[in-house]
Amino acid sequence: MKTRLPPLNAMKSFEAAARLGSMTKAAEELFITQVAVSNQIANLEQSIQASLFMRAHRRISLTPEGESLYEIVSVFFRDLRALSDRTAARGDAAPLHIASCPNFAMQWLIPRIGEFRARHPSVEVELDTSSREVDFARTQAHAVIRSGSGDWPKVDCLALADIELVPVCTGEFLGRHPALATPRGLAEATLLHSGSRPDDWRTWLDATGTPGVDPGASIRFENGSMALQAAASGLGVAIAAKVLVEADLRSGRMIDLFGHAVPARDKYYFITPRGHTSSSLKLYRDWMSSSMASGLAALH
Structure with missing residues (x-):
């Protein structure tokens, strides 16, 4: 017989409320309502058939069962946060793979690679030229630079120029x-x-x-x-x-x-998978946008 695990969202609400000593503060940290936190904890208590908090005069404290669970859950979420931080750090340290249409790469990107490296020497960039259709499921690129109308599906687009x-x-x-x-x-x-x-x-x-x-x-x-x-x-x-x-x-x-x-009719766009932008990729994107704007402004 399989043991049913408690809902993860309910465990997050419990851990935050136990750590902060307040369901209101837990709601603020998790960006949800206090009612949602209370309901999730109530569902967790029903799931494990145990009362986790003693509630009195708008204050909460852990029951013995709640203390036992918190010892386990706090370690789990601490380790999960540490793993997430390490993964994000490795992602930022990895080379940025930029795929650009050939014209843009030859005329704009390559002559300015030295400028970006001088500003951000810790960020390594790999440049590829390609005119293929924008499809992040079939490429290792972290970002693609294309000319077009900006209507590619399931991506984030920044108009560069x-x-x-x-x-x-x-x-x-x-x-x-x-x-x-x-x-x-x-x-x-x-x-x-x-x-x-x-x-x-x-x-x-x-x-x-x-x-x-x-x-x-x-x-x-x-x-x-x-x-x-x-x-x-x-x-x-x-x-x-x-x-x-x-x-x-x-x-x-x-x-x-x-x-x-x-x-x-078209523009140059900096295209990334929807919702996936590392800090180093933001640096590169913002540098490109700023550099292009200042270069054009210098002509006037």
Whole structure:
């Protein structure tokens, strides 16, 4: 015959009330009502067929049966808290595994890894590039960085930055193509396209009302990072998310041709499993959000 164990929630209420000497204080600690604590303890007493507290004039004290049970339960919860603390400590000490879409990783994350390590030398980060569907059941990543609309199911999403599209090139390329003084001059320039974001040029041209430019012409690359590298080499004009080229714009390595940023329909998001964020992951997330905001602010 199996022995039925007392309900765990009732044991938690009993342990807190016995330790604090008050059902009201136990309720405050457990974030439940005093009535709920009383009911759970009453259910526990019924379950074990013993009275655990003596109640008189709003004060409670343990019965001999209650003292015997408390000796056992207090050790159990003390050991459980210690195990939880050790597990959390190991989780924070373990490397953070961040999975990012390739463009974001190459243009923003990798150039700034040293900045994060200088601020938080005890936090180790492992970076992976992937464009796969967000599914934490099939990845070891603690967080994923993606562009999108923020509607992924069963996850927590923090919007890192809007995606604002700007045409960029080098000063040397601009010097060789004086027609680029206006957007119409793009018709005479080599446009560099990202295969992972094939509609960005058309989005910008349509929003700015620039006629006579074929958004499908010129050179196409597998991803935006390759297109930006080609632009930095003086091959043509790339269309870029402003947040990914803000350092290049501030240094003068690249030029925002027309000073006209067009918002795309998506944003960059920091995505984590719902309700699962360690202290080191929060550090990384908050650093990213702050660094991106300050970088963009420096352009204005």
